[in-house]
Amino acid sequence: MINHIAENLKKIKQELPDNVTLVAVSKTKPEKDILTAYQAGQRIFGENKVQEMVAKEQNLPKDIQWHMIGHLQRNKIKYIAQFVSLIHGVDSFKKLVEINKQAKKHQRVINCLLQVKIAKEDTKFGLSFKETEAILQSENLKDLDNIKISGLMGMASFTNDNEQIKNEFNSLYKLFTSLKDKYNTKNIDLKILSMGMSGDYPIAIKSGSNMVRIGSAIFGKRDYSHNNLL
Numbered sequence: 001m002i003n004h005i006a007e008n009l010k011k012i013k014q015e016l017p018d019n020v021t022l023v024a025v026s027k028t029k030p031e032k033d034i035l036t037a038y039q040a041g042q043r044i045f046g047e048n049k050v051q052e053m054v055a056k057e058q059n060l061p062k063d064i065q066w067h068m069i070g071h072l073q074r075n076k077i078k079y080i081a082q083f084v085s086l087i088h089g090v091d092s093f094k095k096l097v098e099i100n101k102q103a104k105k106h107q108r109v110i111n112c113l114l115q116v117k118i119a120k121e122d123t124k125f126g127l128s129f130k131e132t133e134a135i136l137q138s139e140n141l142k143d144l145d146n147i148k149i150s151g152l153m154g155m156a157s158f159t160n161d162n163e164q165i166k167n168e169f170n171s172l173y174k175l176f177t178s179l180k181d182k183y184n185t186k187n188i189d190l191k192i193l194s195m196g197m198s199g200d201y202p203i204a205i206k207s208g209s210n211m212v213r214i215g216s217a218i219f220g221k222r223d224y225s226h227n228n229l230l
């Protein structure tokens with residue numbers, strides 16, 4: 001089978017504006033595919049399962065920055081606290097407390113994005129706009145010296161209706177810009193707006209995204225037949 005990973009990566013990178021960071025989503029993909037992308041210059045990779053990320057981190061080059069993009073269970077944070085570069089899917093204050101606790105053990109500050117629910121689907125995780133602001137306002141947040149809230153993350157509905165996708169991304173951009181100047185403390189610095197995947201990243205960028213998480217458009221379709229990773 002011909003490997004198109006390097007070509008796909010190059011093409012996507014050419015399309016991306018300079019201010020947009022690419023997270024190559026390598027979940028379910030073998031280490032050799034990650035190495036191919038690495039050799040083509042990619043350094044940021046996204047995974048959504050703790051066990052899989054830990055195994056890959058152990059075997060792959062140490063200058064890779066690992067982003068946790070999945071729904072992270074609180075009891076598993078300890079396994080990635082030593083090395084994770086950014087956690088995209090933080091959806092509760094309790095999780096921030098646990099991330100802080102585990103980061104402290106390793107004398108690190110872990111960057112986090114609050115995941116905001118913008119999709120109409122019930123299956124998608126995330127905070128409401130109100131809950132997002134409540135976390136930023138919280139007095140207790142000030143005590144968490146080992147985390148930094150560095151932005152927001154969102155996923156649009158899975159639909160062919162581009163107008164709806166655009167509206168959802170625009171709503172998150174609006175929230176992001178309104179909170180950005182309002183909350184700027186020692187552990188809040190809202191710089192990153194993570195939105196856009198293979199199917200919708202051009203729309204996300206037009207709506208103000210500065211970090212896209214792209215998997216299948218780089219690595220090809222995922223094969224779930226041998227596991228239940230989603």
Ligand SMILES: *Cc1c(COP(=O)(O)O)cnc(C)c1O
Nearest residue numbers: 025069197198199213214215216
């Ligand atoms: C899998 C995943 C992606 C990448 O999806 P593609 O459609 O393959 O680009 C992006 N973000 C999250 C949160 C994901 O779980």
